[in-house]
Amino acid sequence: MKEKKRNYDQDIVGDGINSIQKVLEPASRVSNNTVKYALIGICTLFLLVMLVLPLVVVIVNALKDGWMAYRKAVQDEYTIKALQLTLLATVAAVAINTIFGLFASFLLSKFYFKGRQLLATLIDIPFSISPVIAGLAFILTFGNIGWMGDFLKNHGIKIVFAVPGIILATIFVTFPFVFRELFPVMNAQGKDEEEAAALMGANGFTIFRRITFPHIKWALLYGIILCAARAMGEFGAVSVISGHLRGKTNTLPLHVEILYNEFNTTEAFAVSSILVILAVLILIAKNFVEWKKK
Amino acid sequence: MEQQIIKVKNKKGVRVIPGFGLSLGVTLFMLGTLVLIPLVSIFISASQLSFQEFVNIIISRQIVSGYVVSLSCAFFAALINAVFGLMLAWVLVRYDFPGKRLMDGLIELPFALPTAVAGISLTYLYSDKGWIGSFFDKAGIKIAYTRIGITLAMIFVGIPFVVRAVQPVLEKLDRQYEEAAMMLGASGTYTFFRVVLPELFPALLAGFGLAFARGIGEYGSVVFIAGNIPYKTQIAPLLIMSKLEQYKYEDATAIALVLLLISFFLMFLINSLQIYMQKFSRT
Numbered sequence: 001m002k003e004k005k006r007n008y009d010q011d012i013v014g015d016g017i018n019s020i021q022k023v024l025e026p027a028s029r030v031s032n033n034t035v036k037y038a039l040i041g042i043c044t045l046f047l048l049v050m051l052v053l054p055l056v057v058v059i060v061n062a063l064k065d066g067w068m069a070y071r072k073a074v075q076d077e078y079t080i081k082a083l084q085l086t087l088l089a090t091v092a093a094v095a096i097n098t099i100f101g102l103f104a105s106f107l108l109s110k111f112y113f114k115g116r117q118l119l120a121t122l123i124d125i126p127f128s129i130s131p132v133i134a135g136l137a138f139i140l141t142f143g144n145i146g147w148m149g150d151f152l153k154n155h156g157i158k159i160v161f162a163v164p165g166i167i168l169a170t171i172f173v174t175f176p177f178v179f180r181e182l183f184p185v186m187n188a189q190g191k192d193e194e195e196a197a198a199l200m201g202a203n204g205f206t207i208f209r210r211i212t213f214p215h216i217k218w219a220l221l222y223g224i225i226l227c228a229a230r231a232m233g234e235f236g237a238v239s240v241i242s243g244h245l246r247g248k249t250n251t252l253p254l255h256v257e258i259l260y261n262e263f264n265t266t267e268a269f270a271v272s273s274i275l276v277i278l279a280v281l282i283l284i285a286k287n288f289v290e291w292k293k294k
Numbered sequence: 295m296e297q298q299i300i301k302v303k304n305k306k307g308v309r310v311i312p313g314f315g316l317s318l319g320v321t322l323f324m325l326g327t328l329v330l331i332p333l334v335s336i337f338i339s340a341s342q343l344s345f346q347e348f349v350n351i352i353i354s355r356q357i358v359s360g361y362v363v364s365l366s367c368a369f370f371a372a373l374i375n376a377v378f379g380l381m382l383a384w385v386l387v388r389y390d391f392p393g394k395r396l397m398d399g400l401i402e403l404p405f406a407l408p409t410a411v412a413g414i415s416l417t418y419l420y421s422d423k424g425w426i427g428s429f430f431d432k433a434g435i436k437i438a439y440t441r442i443g444i445t446l447a448m449i450f451v452g453i454p455f456v457v458r459a460v461q462p463v464l465e466k467l468d469r470q471y472e473e474a475a476m477m478l479g480a481s482g483t484y485t486f487f488r489v490v491l492p493e494l495f496p497a498l499l500a501g502f503g504l505a506f507a508r509g510i511g512e513y514g515s516v517v518f519i520a521g522n523i524p525y526k527t528q529i530a531p532l533l534i535m536s537k538l539e540q541y542k543y544e545d546a547t548a549i550a551l552v553l554l555l556i557s558f559f560l561m562f563l564i565n566s567l568q569i570y571m572q573k574f575s576r577t
Contacts, residue, residue: 032482036389039381039384039389040385040389040391042381043378043381043382043385043397044393044397046378047382047397047400049426050449050450050453051400051403051404051453052400053419053425053426054407054412054415054419055403055407057415057418057419057425058411058415061418099320099324100320100321100324100325103316103317103320103321103324104317104320104324104325106313107317107321110311110313111309111317111318113318119321119325122325122329122330125333126329128507128511128558128560128561129333129554129557130510130511130512130530130531130550130553131511131513131531132513132531132535132550133336133511133550133553133554134332136336136534136538136547136550137332137335137336139538140332140335140336140338140543140547141332141335145339145543146335147338168328171328172328172329172332175328175329191311194311195310195311198310198311199310203312204311204312204313207311207312207313229405229406233406233407233408233409233410234408235408235409235410235513235514236512236513236531239514239535240534240538253408253410253411253514254410256408256410256414257410260414260518265418268414269414269415269418272408272410272411272414272415275407275408275411276407276411279403279406279407279408279411280406282406283402283403283406284399286402286406287395287398287399
């Protein structure tokens with residue numbers, strides 16, 4: 001008796017909701033659509049003005065004086081040298097930060113120890129620091145007034161205002177990138193599989209190669225791409241430490257600055273277009289990896 | 295004996311996997327040499343100043359105005375980014391439309407585009423002869439070489455942080471609550487502000503904090519559009535740079551130390567606010 005009544009009630013409620021839904025749906029869908037298209041419109045406009053337009057400006061200005069002028073600016077001796085240095089610094093930063101990212105995320109995700117949280121926080125520091133401060137830190141360490149300055153001078157090693165300084169500054173700025181992509185993936189995977197393999201007698205390298213690595217390969221590639229993007233475009237830190245020696249310690253972004261400050265606007269934009277092309281390639285690679293990851 | 299040690303460690307559930315020592319060693323060595331030692335140098339160098347000297351440097355008018363410009367512009371830029379970032383995340387998660395993947399891919403552009411390139415491009419666009427700047431110039435509004443321009447450049451560099459912080463949380467959000475609210479008669483706006491927004495708020499705050507911190511420290515994209523007019527559009531990182539060029543290392547160190555403390559304090563504040571809010575919403 002009691003049970004029957006409850007069913008009856010539920011039916012009424014169910015019917016009620018169904019009928020409300022039927023009545024409400026057409027009206028709410030119309031207003032939802034207006035909101036939807038308004039929001040999509042605002043977002044598209046925002047992205048066009050804020051992100052796409054600056055790219056268009058670079059390309060248009062680069063080609064303003066014609067194709068020959070563009071080729072001349074891009075094939076300039078200093079441009080080529082700057083490009084080489086940028087690539088060198090990027091490769092070095094990616095290599096070092098990949099090694100660090102692999103070890104650090106393995107450490108923090110597979111082992112539990114005191115100070116784990118503190119270590120994770122310390123690794124993230126370069127992320128929240130102004131690049132200019134990063135550059136200053138290296139000057140205060142390795143420069144003439146730095147506490148290692150005398151030692152380096154006596155041994156004839158030049159770091160500040162030289163290529164090693166540029167590489168160090170680039171590494172510093174991109175330090176947490178690979179780690180940040182790897183750690184969440186390794187952490188989510190847990191350590192059961194590695195423990196099982198270890199108990200069955202696999203050595204550390206085999207465990208990493210056969211068990212950990214297959215899980216993280218796309219995340220690793222993703223981290224490397226982000227790291228390369230940031231390393232290639234680093235300006236503030238490198239600017240402090242480079243000394244702006246043309247053909248020696250000039251990276252591509254610094255070369256852009258010099259040309260721009262000399263009012264060689266077209267050349268500055270032409271050199272910028274190389275960086276824009278690299279940035280777009282990186283974005284495409286990034287989206288491809290993101291798609292593969294899923 | 296050796297067997298026993300392994301057993302004890304297994305009981306505690308630690309360190310069955312080999313490689314702890316090596317990983318710890320490599321991590322600490324690289325972190326130490328590449329990040330911590332240089333950073334400590336700033337503190338060592340700052341400690342050579344007496345407290346009075348330090349205070350005298352940072353309360354000089356030029357430097358205080360540098361902090362004010364950096365902090366206020368970064369704050370407004372982060373605020374604007376929070377609004378547009380939330381909107382972009384919403385559109386990317388909830389709606390289907392042609393070009394959605396392209397829009398999603400574009401978000402990271404400020405991240406991939408070198409800041410110096412963004413800087414000269416934005417300056418060209420918003421100067422009084424540029425495509426957008428000339429338009430505003432007729433209305434009597436100057437954008438390049440004013441604080442509006444600085445804020446604009448900071449919006450440019452900060453937008454991916456907010457979108458990428460909010461997007462994953464919004465994707466995981468259970469739509470049942472919204473449906474329940476709608477069913478109970480709440481309007482779309484009411485549902486958004488009372489049901490969806492509180493769930494997204496910690497992520498939004500994290501994105502805001504990252505964008506804010508990035509804005510304060512940003513140099514490359516801001517320095518061109520700022521124009522560096524003393525007391526008006528000089529940002530704090532630029533002051534460090536110009537002090538270095540004048541070989542005034544003490545001044546540069548003092549400015550950097552304050553900037554470091556501000557960004558650490560900010561990160562700490564936002565972290566603790568997030569933890570507090572997560573606790574609050576769970577119970």
